Amino acid sequence: MSSRRSLDAAPSVSTRTKSPLRLLVKRIFSSERTMAEEEVDYSQAPLPDRFQHKNWKTRKEGYEAAVKAFEVSPDESDPVFRPFNSDSSLWKGAAGDSNVAAQQEGLAALCAFLKYGGVQGAQRSRSHAIQPIYEKGLTSTRPAAKANAYEALLLYIEVDKPNDVIEELLPALAHKQPKVIAATLNALTQIYHNFGIKLVDPKAVLKALPKIYGHADKNVRAEGQALTVELYRWLKDAMKPMFWSDLKPVQQADLEKLFEKVKEEPAPKQERFTRAQQAQMATAHHAATNAPDDEEGEPQDVADVEEEPVEVDAFDLAEPVDAASKIPDSFHENIASSKWKERKDALDELFNIVNTPRIKEGQYDDVVRALAKSMKDANIAVVTVAANCVEKLALGLKQAFSRYRSTIMSPMMERLKEKKQSVTDALGAAMDAVFAATSLSDNLAEIMAMLVHKNPNVKTETIKFLVRCLRTTRDVPAKDEQKQIADAGTKLLTESTEQMRSGGAEILGTLMKIIGERAMGPYLDGLDDTRKTKIKEFSDAAEVKAKEKPKPVVAASKAPSGASAAGKKVVGGVKKAPVKKAAPPPAEDPAPLQPKPTARAPPKTAAPTRPGMRLGGLKKPTASGTASPHKRVISPLDIPDEDEPAAPSPSKFSTGRGGLTSRSLTKPSAMPASPPPVPRDNGLGAAERAELEDLRLEKEQTLRAQNSKLSNEISELQNQNAQLIEDHTRDVLQIKAKETQLVRARSECDVLRAEVESARKDSERYKREVSRLGRESIGREREDNMRGGQQSDDMNENVYEENPARYSLHVNGGSRPGSAALQRTGSAASNGSGRAPAARPPSNLSAFSPTEEKENAGSDPLTQAAMRRKISPPMSTSSAGRSPQRPQFGTNREQSTTNVNSGSGEGENWKRAAEVTSQLKARIEAMKARQGLTKPSY
CATH class of the missing domain: 1.25.10.10 (Leucine-rich Repeat Variant)
Incomplete structure (x- = not known):
C-alpha cells in the first residue's frame, strides 16, 4: 500500500503525455483489484443481489443456485419464492442477460421458477419476462438457451392463462428484426401443437396471418406456412373464412398443397396439459384406481375419463355480423312478386347478406315466414335459393335459430317430393343446418x-x-x-x-x-x-x-378384502358370486384317490407327460365354450411343505385333508367309507410341478385356440348362410315377378287375338256387303236399261199404293219433314232382319232398299246426296230459282214416269256405283284404323 501512496503522491502527469510505465502500473493494479473482488465469496449473498451483480460469473452462479433452491422447495409458499414474487423484474434481466452463458442459466432458472413457483409467480413475472424471451432467448445462438426459452413459454401456457400469454407474444410479430418474428412464429407453432386450439384461442393469430404472408423475409413466410398448417390440423376448413380471402392465389395454391399432406392424418390430440387439467386427471386416476372393478373385473383405465377432441367450426372463430340491418326494405315486396325472376333476385340478395360465418341475433320472423312461403313456389330455382338462405341463416345463428324451426321445418320436408336432385340436395343441407341448431327431440x-x-x-x-x-x-x-x-x-x-x-x-x-x-x-x-x-x-x-x-354392475354384497382373491372368480368375462371357504365340493368331483404306499414311483416316472391325462382336477371345457368355474391355477406355493402340519385345504377338489397333490396318478380303486389321512408328500418335485403347470397351460391354450377357430368358422358359416338365404329370397322374388309378367302377357295376348278375330270377321262381312251392293247396283242398272220408259201405269199405281209416302219422299228429294222418320223406319227394318228384302219395286222411283238405308245411315252428306241424286226426278229446264217439277198423277202418269226415267243413263249409274263403293271402302279402312288393325290410309 505504501508503494501505492507513493505513486499517488508523485507529481501528476498530463493525460496527453502519460508514460508507458504509468499505464502498465495502472493495469497491474486494476487486475489486482479485479482478482481481489473475484476472490470474494458471494455464495452466502441473497439471490436477488446475485441476480443483479455486474459480474456475469456471479450472475451465472446465482442462477444456478436459484435452480437448486427451487427444486428442493416443498411447495410454492416456500420463502425462497418471496423475493422473486415481490420483485418480478429480476426475471427480465435473467431472461435477457447480456452474457450468453449467463443467459442460458438465467432461462433455466426461470423455467424452474415457473415449474415450482405456482400460478402467482407466473402471473407476476409474465409481463417482465416474455419480451426478453422472444427478443434474446428465442434468437440465441446457443441451442440450450433456445430450448430453455421455448420451455419457458410452454410453462407460461401450462401455469398461467394461455390467452394472456398469447397477447404478450403478438407484439413480436411486428418486430423490426425478421429473425425475432420467425422465432416467435415457431414458438406459436409449438404452443398449438402441444396444447391445441381448445385451450389456446387461435382467433388473434389467424387475424395476423395475412400480414405475415406479406412480409419481405422468406424465413418469416416459411414459419407462417408452418403455423398455418399446424392450425389446419386442428381447424380444417373452418379457419379459411378468417384470412383466406386476403391471400394471393399463388399463396392459396401453395397452402392447399401443404393441406393435402395433413388432411388424411388422424385428428390431433392435446399432448401437454395445464396444471388444472393435470389435477383433474390425477383425481380421475385416483378414483378409477380405487373404484370397484368394472364388468370384466379390472379397474377402469384413465383413458376412459379423457375428453374427446372438440370440433371447431367457423362460427366459433368469426365475429358476429348484423345481417338484419342489411336486408333492404323492398325484400318483402319483391319476394311476393308475380314474376319468378324478381322473387329469385330478392332471394339471391338475401343469400349474399346471410352468407357469413356468424350472424348477430335479431328479428328474422318475417324473413323466415317469407322463406317458408317460398318452399311452395312453383319455380324450382326459387325453392333452391330459398333453401340455401335457410341453411346459411341457421348456420349463422346456431342456437338462436331454434325459435324459427317450427315455421320452416314442415314446409321444407313437404317440398322433398321434388324429383330433381339439386332441389332435394339443397333442402337436405338446409334441414341438416336446422337440426344442428336444434336437437333430435325437437324434430x-x-x-x-x-x-x-x-x-x-x-x-x-x-x-x-x-x-x-x-x-x-x-x-x-x-x-x-x-x-x-x-x-x-x-x-x-x-x-x-x-x-x-x-x-x-x-x-x-x-x-x-x-x-x-x-x-x-x-x-x-x-x-x-x-x-x-x-x-x-x-x-x-x-x-x-x-x-x-x-x-x-353393482354387487349385491361386498366380500371381505381378505377373501376377495379366493372368493371372486371371473369366467369368460362374467363375474361370478364369491365362493365361501368352507363350502363343500360339487357332487360331480371325485374324491381324492390314495396312492399305494408300496408302489411309489420315481418323480420322473410319476409325472404325467401327456396332456390328455386327468391331472389336478383339469376338466374339459363345457359346451358353452368357457372353462369350468371350478378350475383353478395351482402354483408350487399352494403345496404344503413336509414340515408343516396337515391342515384342511380350502380347495374344492378335495373333501377332507390334502389338496390337489393328494390325488393319485394311478387307476382309481374302490373308495373306502372313511378314508384315512392322506400323506402330504406325493413324490413330485419342483421340476415335475412346473412341467405339470406347463402342460396344463399348453392344453388350455390349445383348447382356446380350437374354440376360437371354431367360433370364427361358425360366424363365417352363419354369414354365408345368411347371404345364401338373402340370395335365395331375392331369386324367388325375381322368379315370381317374371311369372306374373308372363301371366299378364298371356292374358294380353288372348285379348289381342280375340280382337283380331273380331276385326277379321267384321272385315269379311264388310267385304261381302260391298260385293253384294255392287252386284245389286249393276243388276238394277241393267234392268232399268232393259225396261226403259215402258213401265205400265198399273205398275206405277201399285208401287204408289204400296208405299205412297216413300214414293213421295224420293220423288221430292227427301225434303219433307217425314223423310227422316221414314229412313229410320227403313234402317230399323234392315237392322232387324239383317238382310235385304227379297222383292224390290220395279220402278226407279221406289225408295232405298233396307240394306242401302242401313249402309247410308251413318254416311257423310256427300254420300247421301249422291244416293238422292240416283233417284231424284229431273229438274226443270227453267231458271235455277224455280222449284223442281212434281210428278203428275192421274192422266199424266206416263209423262211423269218418262220424266223420271229420262235422266238416268248407263254412264251415270256406273259412276254412282263406283262412288258408293269407294265411300264404303274408306269407311271400312277408318273402322280398321280405330280398332288398331291397320293404319288409316288417306
Missing part, C-alpha cells in the same frame, strides 16, 4: 309424420335425414324416442321397394350403434335372421357421436 315429431307420407320421395329423403340426425346427434335418445324410431324402422322393413327396406335397416342399425345391442334386443324380436344380419352390418359400419355409456 322427431315432423320426422315421424313424414315417414308415413304417401309420396315415396318424401319418405326416402326423410329416411336419409333421420339417419344423418342419428349420426350427428350428441344426445342419446330417450326411451320413448328410441321406441318411436325403432317402430318406424321396423315398419319400413315391410315396404315393397328395396330402397325403403334398406333405409329401415339403416335406421335400426344406427340406433343400435348408439344404444347397444342389448338395449336394441327387444325391438328386434320377431325379425328373421336375414334382416337382423342386415341391421348388424349397418350398425358395424355406422359412425355416431352419441353412445350410451354402460352402467356399472
Whole structure:
C-alpha cells in the first residue's frame, strides 16, 4: 500500500503525455483489484443481489443456485419464492442477460421458477419476462438457451392463462428484426401443437396471418406456412373464412398443397396439459384406481375419463355480423312478386347478406315466414335459393335459430317430393343446418309424420335425414324416442321397394350403434335372421357421436378384502358370486384317490407327460365354450411343505385333508367309507410341478385356440348362410315377378287375338256387303236399261199404293219433314232382319232398299246426296230459282214416269256405283284404323 501512496503522491502527469510505465502500473493494479473482488465469496449473498451483480460469473452462479433452491422447495409458499414474487423484474434481466452463458442459466432458472413457483409467480413475472424471451432467448445462438426459452413459454401456457400469454407474444410479430418474428412464429407453432386450439384461442393469430404472408423475409413466410398448417390440423376448413380471402392465389395454391399432406392424418390430440387439467386427471386416476372393478373385473383405465377432441367450426372463430340491418326494405315486396325472376333476385340478395360465418341475433320472423312461403313456389330455382338462405341463416345463428324451426321445418320436408336432385340436395343441407341448431327431440315429431307420407320421395329423403340426425346427434335418445324410431324402422322393413327396406335397416342399425345391442334386443324380436344380419352390418359400419355409456354392475354384497382373491372368480368375462371357504365340493368331483404306499414311483416316472391325462382336477371345457368355474391355477406355493402340519385345504377338489397333490396318478380303486389321512408328500418335485403347470397351460391354450377357430368358422358359416338365404329370397322374388309378367302377357295376348278375330270377321262381312251392293247396283242398272220408259201405269199405281209416302219422299228429294222418320223406319227394318228384302219395286222411283238405308245411315252428306241424286226426278229446264217439277198423277202418269226415267243413263249409274263403293271402302279402312288393325290410309 505504501508503494501505492507513493505513486499517488508523485507529481501528476498530463493525460496527453502519460508514460508507458504509468499505464502498465495502472493495469497491474486494476487486475489486482479485479482478482481481489473475484476472490470474494458471494455464495452466502441473497439471490436477488446475485441476480443483479455486474459480474456475469456471479450472475451465472446465482442462477444456478436459484435452480437448486427451487427444486428442493416443498411447495410454492416456500420463502425462497418471496423475493422473486415481490420483485418480478429480476426475471427480465435473467431472461435477457447480456452474457450468453449467463443467459442460458438465467432461462433455466426461470423455467424452474415457473415449474415450482405456482400460478402467482407466473402471473407476476409474465409481463417482465416474455419480451426478453422472444427478443434474446428465442434468437440465441446457443441451442440450450433456445430450448430453455421455448420451455419457458410452454410453462407460461401450462401455469398461467394461455390467452394472456398469447397477447404478450403478438407484439413480436411486428418486430423490426425478421429473425425475432420467425422465432416467435415457431414458438406459436409449438404452443398449438402441444396444447391445441381448445385451450389456446387461435382467433388473434389467424387475424395476423395475412400480414405475415406479406412480409419481405422468406424465413418469416416459411414459419407462417408452418403455423398455418399446424392450425389446419386442428381447424380444417373452418379457419379459411378468417384470412383466406386476403391471400394471393399463388399463396392459396401453395397452402392447399401443404393441406393435402395433413388432411388424411388422424385428428390431433392435446399432448401437454395445464396444471388444472393435470389435477383433474390425477383425481380421475385416483378414483378409477380405487373404484370397484368394472364388468370384466379390472379397474377402469384413465383413458376412459379423457375428453374427446372438440370440433371447431367457423362460427366459433368469426365475429358476429348484423345481417338484419342489411336486408333492404323492398325484400318483402319483391319476394311476393308475380314474376319468378324478381322473387329469385330478392332471394339471391338475401343469400349474399346471410352468407357469413356468424350472424348477430335479431328479428328474422318475417324473413323466415317469407322463406317458408317460398318452399311452395312453383319455380324450382326459387325453392333452391330459398333453401340455401335457410341453411346459411341457421348456420349463422346456431342456437338462436331454434325459435324459427317450427315455421320452416314442415314446409321444407313437404317440398322433398321434388324429383330433381339439386332441389332435394339443397333442402337436405338446409334441414341438416336446422337440426344442428336444434336437437333430435325437437324434430322427431315432423320426422315421424313424414315417414308415413304417401309420396315415396318424401319418405326416402326423410329416411336419409333421420339417419344423418342419428349420426350427428350428441344426445342419446330417450326411451320413448328410441321406441318411436325403432317402430318406424321396423315398419319400413315391410315396404315393397328395396330402397325403403334398406333405409329401415339403416335406421335400426344406427340406433343400435348408439344404444347397444342389448338395449336394441327387444325391438328386434320377431325379425328373421336375414334382416337382423342386415341391421348388424349397418350398425358395424355406422359412425355416431352419441353412445350410451354402460352402467356399472353393482354387487349385491361386498366380500371381505381378505377373501376377495379366493372368493371372486371371473369366467369368460362374467363375474361370478364369491365362493365361501368352507363350502363343500360339487357332487360331480371325485374324491381324492390314495396312492399305494408300496408302489411309489420315481418323480420322473410319476409325472404325467401327456396332456390328455386327468391331472389336478383339469376338466374339459363345457359346451358353452368357457372353462369350468371350478378350475383353478395351482402354483408350487399352494403345496404344503413336509414340515408343516396337515391342515384342511380350502380347495374344492378335495373333501377332507390334502389338496390337489393328494390325488393319485394311478387307476382309481374302490373308495373306502372313511378314508384315512392322506400323506402330504406325493413324490413330485419342483421340476415335475412346473412341467405339470406347463402342460396344463399348453392344453388350455390349445383348447382356446380350437374354440376360437371354431367360433370364427361358425360366424363365417352363419354369414354365408345368411347371404345364401338373402340370395335365395331375392331369386324367388325375381322368379315370381317374371311369372306374373308372363301371366299378364298371356292374358294380353288372348285379348289381342280375340280382337283380331273380331276385326277379321267384321272385315269379311264388310267385304261381302260391298260385293253384294255392287252386284245389286249393276243388276238394277241393267234392268232399268232393259225396261226403259215402258213401265205400265198399273205398275206405277201399285208401287204408289204400296208405299205412297216413300214414293213421295224420293220423288221430292227427301225434303219433307217425314223423310227422316221414314229412313229410320227403313234402317230399323234392315237392322232387324239383317238382310235385304227379297222383292224390290220395279220402278226407279221406289225408295232405298233396307240394306242401302242401313249402309247410308251413318254416311257423310256427300254420300247421301249422291244416293238422292240416283233417284231424284229431273229438274226443270227453267231458271235455277224455280222449284223442281212434281210428278203428275192421274192422266199424266206416263209423262211423269218418262220424266223420271229420262235422266238416268248407263254412264251415270256406273259412276254412282263406283262412288258408293269407294265411300264404303274408306269407311271400312277408318273402322280398321280405330280398332288398331291397320293404319288409316288417306
